[in-house]
Amino acid sequence: MIQQFYPQVQHDFRYELNKDFNFSAAHFIPHDEAGQCKNVHGHTYFVNVTIAGDTLNESGFLVNFQLIKKLVHGRYDHSLLNDFTDDFNNQNSEQFPTTEVVARTIWENLQKYLNQLSNKPKCVQVVVRETPTSYVVYRPKKGDFDDE
Numbered sequence: 001m002i003q004q005f006y007p008q009v010q011h012d013f014r015y016e017l018n019k020d021f022n023f024s025a026a027h028f029i030p031h032d033e034a035g036q037c038k039n040v041h042g043h044t045y046f047v048n049v050t051i052a053g054d055t056l057n058e059s060g061f062l063v064n065f066q067l068i069k070k071l072v073h074g075r076y077d078h079s080l081l082n083d084f085t086d087d088f089n090n091q092n093s094e095q096f097p098t099t100e101v102v103a104r105t106i107w108e109n110l111q112k113y114l115n116q117l118s119n120k121p122k123c124v125q126v127v128v129r130e131t132p133t134s135y136v137v138y139r140p141k142k143g144d145f146d147d148e
Helices: 032-038 065-076 099-114
Strands: 015-027 041-053 122-131 134-138
Touching (some): 015 065, 041 065, 065 099, 099 122, 099 134
Antiparallel strands (some): 015 041, 041 122, 122 134
């Protein structure tokens, strides 16, 4: 992950934090058009999150890097994503554990946590790389943040 470059997201915040990490997980896509992906298979997902804000917390951080990793890697590493029924389900295509939905779900879970912080940082981008040649960028719209 050293020297990875990601699409830049435009924002007006003073600080921007980027955190790279990976996790290994299996999944399957419960739809006939998913082809081989209908079968349980695994990936090492490489993730980059971009968090921005204007105010640092009491420790001088926008958000502690270790906390970000714990919220995602600590949740999903060495798991079957389909088992996380609060995040994914096998009935609604908007919640199948595709790379797109994984990226959005990571954003939802991170932002839910960030909303509780006194300095109110925003997760403005999540990049999820599923294979060396395939990745998804998720960017929330302005109205997606609970406090707006």
